[in-house]
Amino acid sequence: MNKRSFSSSLSWRIIGIVSTIFFIAMVVIAIVSHQIIADEATRSTQHILHGTISELEKPLNTVEVTTKSIAAYISTLQAQPKVLQAISDRTVEVSELINGFAILFVLPDGSIDTLRPAIFSSYVNDSVHEFHPDSQQLQLLAASWNLEHILKTKMASWTAPYRPLDSRSSRIVSYCYPLVDAKLNVYAVVISDMFIDQIESTVEGLRPYDNSIATLIFNKDNIIGIKSSDSDLINRYKHSFSGNSSFQEVVEDLKSNKDSLHRRVGKGREIAFVVYGPLHNGWKLSITCPYKEVLRRSTQMHIALLIIGIFGLTIIFFVCRHVIRRMTRPITELSVSALNMAKGNFKAKLPEIKSQDEMRRLHDSFFYMQNSITDYIDQLKTTKNENERMESELNVARKIQSGMLSTEFPPHLHAMVSPAREVGGDLYDFILKGDCLHFAVGDVSGKGVPASIMMAITRATLHFMAGLGLPLHESIGKINNSVADGNSNDMFVTLFIARIDLKTLRMDFCNAGHNPLVVVPPDGKPYFLKAKSNLAVGLFENFPYETESIDLQPGTRLVAYTDGVTEAENAAMEQYGNERLLEEVGKMGHDMDNKTAVDQLYRSVLDFTNGNPQNDDITIISLTV
Amino acid sequence: MDIKITKEDNKTFVAIDGRIDTTTVNQFQEAANELMGDEHPDIDIDCTALSYTSSQGLRTFLMLQKSVMKHGGKLVLRNMNPQVKEVFDITGFSNIITII
Numbered sequence A: 001m002n003k004r005s006f007s008s009s010l011s012w013r014i015i016g017i018v019s020t021i022f023f024i025a026m027v028v029i030a031i032v033s034h035q036i037i038a039d040e041a042t043r044s045t046q047h048i049l050h051g052t053i054s055e056l057e058k059p060l061n062t063v064e065v066t067t068k069s070i071a072a073y074i075s076t077l078q079a080q081p082k083v084l085q086a087i088s089d090r091t092v093e094v095s096e097l098i099n100g101f102a103i104l105f106v107l108p109d110g111s112i113d114t115l116r117p118a119i120f121s122s123y124v125n126d127s128v129h130e131f132h133p134d135s136q137q138l139q140l141l142a143a144s145w146n147l148e149h150i151l152k153t154k155m156a157s158w159t160a161p162y163r164p165l166d167s168r169s170s171r172i173v174s175y176c177y178p179l180v181d182a183k184l185n186v187y188a189v190v191i192s193d194m195f196i197d198q199i200e201s202t203v204e205g206l207r208p209y210d211n212s213i214a215t216l217i218f219n220k221d222n223i224i225g226i227k228s229s230d231s232d233l234i235n236r237y238k239h240s241f242s243g244n245s246s247f248q249e250v251v252e253d254l255k256s257n258k259d260s261l262h263r264r265v266g267k268g269r270e271i272a273f274v275v276y277g278p279l280h281n282g283w284k285l286s287i288t289c290p291y292k293e294v295l296r297r298s299t300q301m302h303i304a305l306l307i308i309g310i311f312g313l314t315i316i317f318f319v320c321r322h323v324i325r326r327m328t329r330p331i332t333e334l335s336v337s338a339l340n341m342a343k344g345n346f347k348a349k350l351p352e353i354k355s356q357d358e359m360r361r362l363h364d365s366f367f368y369m370q371n372s373i374t375d376y377i378d379q380l381k382t383t384k385n386e387n388e389r390m391e392s393e394l395n396v397a398r399k400i401q402s403g404m405l406s407t408e409f410p411p412h413l414h415a416m417v418s419p420a421r422e423v424g425g426d427l428y429d430f431i432l433k434g435d436c437l438h439f440a441v442g443d444v445s446g447k448g449v450p451a452s453i454m455m456a457i458t459r460a461t462l463h464f465m466a467g468l469g470l471p472l473h474e475s476i477g478k479i480n481n482s483v484a485d486g487n488s489n490d491m492f493v494t495l496f497i498a499r500i501d502l503k504t505l506r507m508d509f510c511n512a513g514h515n516p517l518v519v520v521p522p523d524g525k526p527y528f529l530k531a532k533s534n535l536a537v538g539l540f541e542n543f544p545y546e547t548e549s550i551d552l553q554p555g556t557r558l559v560a561y562t563d564g565v566t567e568a569e570n571a572a573m574e575q576y577g578n579e580r581l582l583e584e585v586g587k588m589g590h591d592m593d594n595k596t597a598v599d600q601l602y603r604s605v606l607d608f609t610n611g612n613p614q615n616d617d618i619t620i621i622s623l624t625v
Numbered sequence B: 001m002d003i004k005i006t007k008e009d010n011k012t013f014v015a016i017d018g019r020i021d022t023t024t025v026n027q028f029q030e031a032a033n034e035l036m037g038d039e040h041p042d043i044d045i046d047c048t049a050l051s052y053t054s055s056q057g058l059r060t061f062l063m064l065q066k067s068v069m070k071h072g073g074k075l076v077l078r079n080m081n082p083q084v085k086e087v088f089d090i091t092g093f094s095n096i097i098t099i100i
Helices: A008-078 A080-094 A134-144 A147-153 A197-203 A231-242 A246-257 A294-325 A329-341 A358-404 A448-468 A472-484 A576-585 A594-609 B025-036 B055-070 B082-091
Strands: A098-105 A119-124 A125-131 A173-179 A186-195 A213-219 A222-223 A261-265 A273-277 A286-291 A413-418 A427-433 A434-442 A493-501 A505-513 A518-520 A550-551 A555-560 A616-623 B002-008 B012-019 B042-046 B050-053 B075-078
Touching: A008 A080, A008 A098, A008 A173, A008 A186, A008 A261, A008 A273, A008 A294, A080 A098, A080 A119, A080 A125, A098 A173, A098 A246, A134 A147, A147 A186, A173 A472, A197 A213, A197 A616, A231 B002, A294 A329, A294 B055, A329 A358, A329 B075, A358 A448, A413 A427, A413 A472, A427 A448, A427 A616, A434 A448, A448 A472, A472 A505, A493 A594, A505 A555, A505 B002, A518 A576, A555 A576, A555 A594, A555 B002, A576 A594, A576 B055, B002 B025, B012 B025, B012 B055, B042 B055, B050 B055, B050 B082, B055 B075
Parallel strands: B012 B042, B012 B050, B042 B075
Antiparallel strands: A098 A119, A098 A186, A119 A125, A173 A186, A213 A222, A213 A286, A261 A273, A273 A286, A413 A616, A427 A434, A434 A493, A493 A505, A505 A550, A518 A555, A555 A616, B002 B012
16 A cells, blocks of 8 residues: 655655756756757867867968068079079078078979079077088988979979978978079979978867867878877877778868868767868868867766756655645644544534635535534434334333233133334223123224224223123114214224123124134134124224024134234235135144144244245134033 | 226226225225315226225225215126125125125
């Protein structure tokens, strides 16, 4: 069973929903912001790249312009070697950028003109030095300048960095400008040297992000920008290119002289973007930035946001739980009140509710229910007391009624009454007066209290009449008139009265609508006494009743009863019936005493009904003569 | 118990199906009360399907008889089965109510 409280489970649900939304939002924000930041970083890096390219191109342009001017001057001058040497010396002395200058004469076949010696000047430690290389040194320089290529293309070009052969300390790059004669043959090449330190420091200082790498590519074998101390960086840089063919693609891109290029390189967590662009002289500048560094701050912000979010969700959970617990406290308290009420304390105190919401309605309903139940229970108590009073009165009535029916039987007679309710409408009576035995059995229509009142009247009148010694039909007639008078309720009494002269055994009888008597002659089968039915008592005044007579044999048993016997029903709604009655009476021996006979017949009725509720009063009388 | 009441001209036809006992006597009494207030005094009751009547049922038949007599009409009970007829005979009701 889930024992988690309502407030907790509701809070958990709220937190579940809120955190789901929060995390989805976080993921979306992270993806979008990373994209934006990466795009922005690419753009700004490209901007930096172009700025740097312009910056790098400025001294190159200066050198180129200067060199071209001097070259033009030389070509028109056809000057003497001395003059040329002076121009060369003067150039390195005056120019801030050009620290070395040379003029090399070549023959039309491309070989170096040995008749016209090359002129070399350099500016070292604030003074001009002249340099006269031997032929081997000259070959080395020609290689550095890529002389063969210049002669072939007849185009000016910049060299890759190389170490000068004279006393200059730093690496240099040279601008080589060919001079062409009227036959379009190169007859001389003018060379201006420039230190590479400044370019190097510019490139190396180019770090828009931590761990980003800027490189200047002169050709495949000459790359500057990666210092030997950055060995880890070199490895990573190489790794980022070696994972795929990206480096080759970058080179291809650069060869195609495209402008504003960028690519994504590397794989896994080491991915980076690289932006690159060519300088006007064919050199290429590239900047590689690892995404990890670019997004570092944004990632840190996301982690901070996540921590704040989790912290906030925790606070929301506790606040929610607290608020819900406070709001639902009345329910908890009402349940305690309900439990108290269930234990019988209907005056259980209800919690106070100040709000005007559903809790208030629940409280009001509860209050209403409490009052209703209290009222109902009070009413029930009153009713119960009333019932108890009536029950005790009924008990008294029952005693009075059973007191009316004599239980001190003369010899040879026994009777019993079993009312269906507390009081009943059946009656019997007997008087032994001299040799005359009067007896009567009657049944008031209906049962319960109304029948019992009628029964009492009838019984009293009957007993009174028996004492007067009137003919039976007269007695019944008087009883009839007495009952019928004022009988607005149309109740009636079936009555059988008889008088037996115990000496002559002559029985006079009058039947007012009652069930016929069972006669059991000695050594004979029981039968129903044939009698005029007349009419039940109490219906019509002055009804002409008739008295009949029969002579009984000694040893005859008479059994009188009410319809409670013959109409007793079992659960299958079958009636006891006349046949069964005759059969049961037939089982009684002549020597059986009347009490046993009555009990036996009553027992057979109970056996027949087998616990089915008795729905009418039962009366049985047995007498023997 | 089922009581069907139909009216034709000045005659009321009633058919009783079932038992008139402690549980149904009130229903019968209510039906009888309606008939007693009726202007058409002749009542014909078909008792073919009446299987039993208690003494309280008899009382209601009696009240109906008295009411019909007062209005100058006639109450007729038809096709009564022998068991029910016996009750009417024993109590002498056969003497005051027409049973055919």
